[in-house]
Amino acid sequence: MSQSLVARSLKKMQGLWIKSSQHPRPLDAAALQKIREQLRECARGAGGEVSARQRARRLGESYLKLDAAGRCAFLRLIATEFGPDPAKVAAAHAHYQDVLGTPEQWNAEARLWSALRSPRTRILTQFNALPQGVRFLVDLRVDLLCFVQEDPELASLDRELEHSLAIWFDVGFLELRRITWHSPAALLEKLIQYEAVHTIHSWTDLKNRLDSDRRCYGFFHPRMPDEPLIFVEVALTDHLADNVQTLLDEHAPVFDTRSADTAIFYSISNTQHGLRGVSFGNFLLKRVIEDLQRDFPQLKHFSTLSPLPLLRRWADKTPEAWQQAFQPANLARISKLAQCPPDVAGMQALLADPIWMTNTRLSRALQTPLTRMAAHYLLSASAGEKRLHDPVARFHLGNGARVERLNFLADTSAKGLQQSFGMMVNYLYKPDDIEENVERLLSTGKIAASSSVRMFNAEDKGR
Amino acid sequence: MSQSLVARSLKKMQGLWIKSSQHPRPLDAAALQKIREQLRECARGAGGEVSARQRARRLGESYLKLDAAGRCAFLRLIATEFGPDPAKVAAAHAHYQDVLGTPEQWNAEARLWSALRSPRTRILTQFNALPQGVRFLVDLRVDLLCFVQEDPELASLDRELEHSLAIWFDVGFLELRRITWHSPAALLEKLIQYEAVHTIHSWTDLKNRLDSDRRCYGFFHPRMPDEPLIFVEVALTDHLADNVQTLLDEHAPVFDTRSADTAIFYSISNTQHGLRGVSFGNFLLKRVIEDLQRDFPQLKHFSTLSPLPLLRRWADKTPEAWQQAFQPANLARISKLAQCPPDVAGMQALLADPIWMTNTRLSRALQTPLTRMAAHYLLSASAGEKRLHDPVARFHLGNGARVERLNFLADTSAKGLQQSFGMMVNYLYKPDDIEENVERLLSTGKIAASSSVRMFNAEDKGR
């Protein structure tokens, strides 16, 4: 991979290696040869298991000191020189096909499998001997995901690492923990760093999110005790929250949880890019709902207050969405109030500048069209498209929630206005409907939604 | 598998299922069909990940209630109906071989791997959702190891389970813990139950083994916190211990560890039959030695006092061993003292009854021949045989120890006299020689031994 490709990758990956070493070093040919030899000793298990692992540990330490190109070369070495032997694979495969249907089939299958298992996994696993070995492998995967985009030779290595990580991080090994103001500062600091939905601005903001009317939960792995793998922030309220700024207001009085009947999941953040492909978010919500039900038996509703992160981007690429959302009466009224042309281009120009939000009458006129557009965005996939546009919708609908309500002017932060014209959505989890919703989505592609949301979309259709 | 085969297997496996359910039930055809359908739903992920796992959990609970034949049928169902699709494997393999040497090779390899990965592993992993899921899978493997002996169709399933267990129980995830008299009684009870070398007779015996001149360490997995996977018992002394009854004497005064220069590993027990093939014993000793060196910097020698569990069995099958061990002068002296024929048959008859031990002069006459026989037994593998006879020797020599000393009348328990005529051996761990010893054993098959032990064997040769 050329340096420029590496540079391109690095821009995308937000650079693990930059953090790992202050002065990363290049990898010259001699050093590469030395690493090749050490890897061979590792793979062969020279000097016994214990020594092999110590050797792997030293190799891992070398890796951390390399620059991006060096790391990429290092990984390519493992990927290409420590893979399975094609001749052995061919032989094992031939035997397997030969004995199909005989009792020997099962041994032959196991042998084919062995032929295909390469020293790569063994080498990767042995890096585990580093202090914080699991952390190291998760971070290594971040590098790998970055390099593999430009360098397909790494594909097999990435799959093997993902496979091992998926076994290690099986949800059966994860621990649900409440995160509170009594948690270690070193852990709370990571919430600030990892929160991906609604930025945590300060320790005071964080403390407010851990107050008595809030809950925060994370999944942890026993070998990464100070790293939440994923975490969710919950507000306890007595209504279906429709505005995230209100929820996050540090000066709002603390809600008396004795009258809470609703739990709002207002932020869910995956923290480990290196665990891409390993899913546990669905289990998190299930476990959190159980925990909340035990502590607050009076809770009746479990809902999110979620962003629509790609709404504007989708709209920009979908001219007919504007047509459907802005009906003639809407265009007329808005153009009058905003003194702009009564057409789609006029609407787009108007919405490009968040100033529209400050005009109450104009806002009111925009509410229906924007809600309609959001409904279209969320529900249109059901009309034949394969995949939901929205990653957040994909997550919650795939977990069995339904689209409950669309909220206008619900996220008035710069980011909220930019991404989705300030729109947000509540996904509702009704424990009894979850399995059916998932099943229907998988088999028919039909999206569960409340009738009120459906209406906004139906209007479009009926026009 | 017929009921009689199952019965045979069960005798060997010391029956997990007997413990799991007091009234095991058979599995009839209708129930089997129902399980088949549930497994299909599981494998397909119907209703989403969370539901699939709950289904697997219920399946796992059903499994535990079955009798042996029922369990075997259940496992065979998974093994034979949820394996890879041979046609897909063939196609993926053909593509892989086609593109060898092109950049596509690596993707093709990953795809072949995917084709070979079967729903079996997914099903097994999902059993993890049971409370104590890891414990369940380890115990399931005990069943599987039992059934697979008679039923080769289970071979692939066993390999897949072993593979997953090997990843989960990678030594990087294990925790070294000291076990003391302050450990939970529920844990200590398991030492009594699992101790495989020198039976623990009572809680008083156990307490004595945890006294201030003793150490006990185990490896634990974070998800089986009350189960040592392997444990080692250590005595701190000022000499190379040569008798295990002395070591275990409850009435012996406690040794003042300030004058200790030697650590004797006198018992190492693997506890989980279901983890066969997953090794961590070598790491245990390494970590224990490090821990001891930190706490007792004055320690100089690290040695075992180990049994020779198969000495008599080997001797019974090796007539020339008797010839070499009992030289004419020995035969003459012994036959005179014991009034038995001066030949091998006489010696065998004499040693069949432990009464010989009570005659001091006779004992003394037997010391050299028996020591010679033990040296022969331990060292003869180096003369060309592939594999060491003795499993304990295999473990310690494979870890880099050397045979240091043979001890006569070192284990005078019934078991000790029966297995090895009362002989025991010290394997010595010299930190600086370990890697070289391992390397030499692997490459040349040469066994490391002290000159004194070597002499006993050399004499034989030179005769």
Place this chain on the structure above:
Amino acid sequence: MSQSLVARSLKKMQGLWIKSSQHPRPLDAAALQKIREQLRECARGAGGEVSARQRARRLGESYLKLDAAGRCAFLRLIATEFGPDPAKVAAAHAHYQDVLGTPEQWNAEARLWSALRSPRTRILTQFNALPQGVRFLVDLRVDLLCFVQEDPELASLDRELEHSLAIWFDVGFLELRRITWHSPAALLEKLIQYEAVHTIHSWTDLKNRLDSDRRCYGFFHPRMPDEPLIFVEVALTDHLADNVQTLLDEHAPVFDTRSADTAIFYSISNTQHGLRGVSFGNFLLKRVIEDLQRDFPQLKHFSTLSPLPLLRRWADKTPEAWQQAFQPANLARISKLAQCPPDVAGMQALLADPIWMTNTRLSRALQTPLTRMAAHYLLSASAGEKRLHDPVARFHLGNGARVERLNFLADTSAKGLQQSFGMMVNYLYKPDDIEENVERLLSTGKIAASSSVRMFNAEDKGR
């Protein structure tokens, strides 16, 4: 105190010092003089607080090595030479009485108090600097309680130590902990050692008492984490238990706690003789009932199954008790069955040998008289006597329980037959009546009892 007095005391105290040092040393005059000087330095705080405490620590270590006479001399030294200065006390008292009624009174009171506070407490407190300092002071009190019986000079010192211990061991500082089979063996071993009511015969017996249909709770002090100060054993049942051997039967099946409606406190043991006068048993029961109610909301009855430890001793000193218990018809029937004289002496002779228990008809004939005697024993204090005979009754009635039922042949152990002719009693805790029961007992001396128990006593009266 003469050596013979010490010896007498030691017999009573079951000898702390014997355990503390294997070779206790006497204290000669020179050593005593040296200790006197060190105590003076301690009391004066020479070299600062930190040094004073180190000195105290060394003094404490010396104490532990002394024999009984030496320890007694050591304590007498503190008691008599480090008390308050009578002249200063007199002056402070005079001033206090002078200024009574003026604002100066309160300062004067504080000053009188200071004059009376002696260096003794300071010295005692400083022993706290020993490792396990609290443990040391509790054990020191055991010595002191032993010596003070013969040596009134130690009275003040004992009161001061009791005062400090009462503050340290205030119930607000104690922690209620469940004791289970997962507790440290070192702690469970102490249950075996301390159980004072129904001896624990083995680890199997202990494990049975910690099974899923049992609960065990103790109060712990944060600085003696492995020592229960008091503990109670509870059985969950569906009836008011009437026989302790049945409760303790290791072979009885485990009761399914889902159908439990009754908790039986069948054994309560204080463990620390050195905390005599510091009470927390009443708080223990209250806290345990709360904990049980939380875990088993269906529990309705909280009762003990208690011994009558002094019944026979009381009966032996109370001839009229026999008269009342054995009415002529009883005497006639019993003498016929047992072929003994039909009088009190005959009854006493008969009951001296536990053989009577094996004769069913004889047992049945003895039931009413013995129950009557037990009722008389428990309830007679209300007829004007100041203090209840029975220490266990004192505890439970003082806590607000009532005498619920008398159980014949309820403890057929040798000890049970010897102490109380096999009789036991259920004290019942009705949460709503507790305060009233306590109040009535304190103000009127009236003992709360069920009508059935009362009847057994009423019959006597009405005869």
Place this chain on the structure above:
Amino acid sequence: MSQSLVARSLKKMQGLWIKSSQHPRPLDAAALQKIREQLRECARGAGGEVSARQRARRLGESYLKLDAAGRCAFLRLIATEFGPDPAKVAAAHAHYQDVLGTPEQWNAEARLWSALRSPRTRILTQFNALPQGVRFLVDLRVDLLCFVQEDPELASLDRELEHSLAIWFDVGFLELRRITWHSPAALLEKLIQYEAVHTIHSWTDLKNRLDSDRRCYGFFHPRMPDEPLIFVEVALTDHLADNVQTLLDEHAPVFDTRSADTAIFYSISNTQHGLRGVSFGNFLLKRVIEDLQRDFPQLKHFSTLSPLPLLRRWADKTPEAWQQAFQPANLARISKLAQCPPDVAGMQALLADPIWMTNTRLSRALQTPLTRMAAHYLLSASAGEKRLHDPVARFHLGNGARVERLNFLADTSAKGLQQSFGMMVNYLYKPDDIEENVERLLSTGKIAASSSVRMFNAEDKGR
């Protein structure tokens, strides 16, 4: 106490009660009478120990809701109506004096002590039954210390509470804990709040003080696990630090502790005003030094970098201090540079405005006079004055440190310049000299100081 007095007190005490209740209530005569009755029931133990404590708990909760005057009245009620009975005290005292010298003396002493022990302590102790009872009593003492300044009737009550607190908070019960960035945020937040010497400005500042070249330790009580009672901040360096701004610079690189030979205690904060009179600071330093020596065996010097908090205040009241510090040559030079009158008044005017610090030549001219003044301030107590002026000096010299070096422009914060013209001092702890230094200070009043510091003072004397 009149409302105005209460108000005055409150200004001093920084108001516990304000925090305890948002809407404090007054206490009217009827409510006071009701409290009186409840206190009597408490003191009498009506309904048993358990009920008495529950009653006390409710009383404690009432207390927290009162306003300042109400609380004062509540406490005065306990102080004046639940004290000892003077007549009983007189009788017990008469008996005590009568039997002096007889064996009865010791019982009589104990009885006098009992007569003097009042129900007050019992009442106070029972407040312990509140959740966080210890915390409550420590806070109650804050109130009491405030009220007692104006209301001498509370003196005895305060002494009794102090006595109980001193026993509970005996250093033997305290736990030394390291405080790190992994400590709970709720605890770290308290460091920010309690730091009394060098304000912690932000979480980043705090994190910097817990970095790898820093240590922070606190003493904790088992019943107040989230409250450090006192804490010390330590910097590891390779020299005797002379400037606190440098030490606290968040942008300074982290020091590599492998080359550390010096530990600088740069901030010690007591946190609980309610524990006034209960000392543990000296033990803290001793324990911290031990801990540091274990972790960093190469440390050679243990020193503080301490403020001189009352230097300017003392100088303002001590005209001769200026005379001695500013000798004619100094005055001349300074007046020339600063264009101010060459006399004491001129110097005082000059130093009133921190602007002098920015003029390098002027600063240099002020160094000697200000150092001389600081030396005079610290050491002059030895010239016959009873008590050291400086509370920080009192603490460290009383612990056995010596005055090692005076540092000019060492604390250039506004507070540092205001309090002490920017001067700071190093107190040095030489483990071997500690006891002798304490002893000499106590017996002769002589202050330990290095010769260089002594010289600055000697010059003054010799002038």
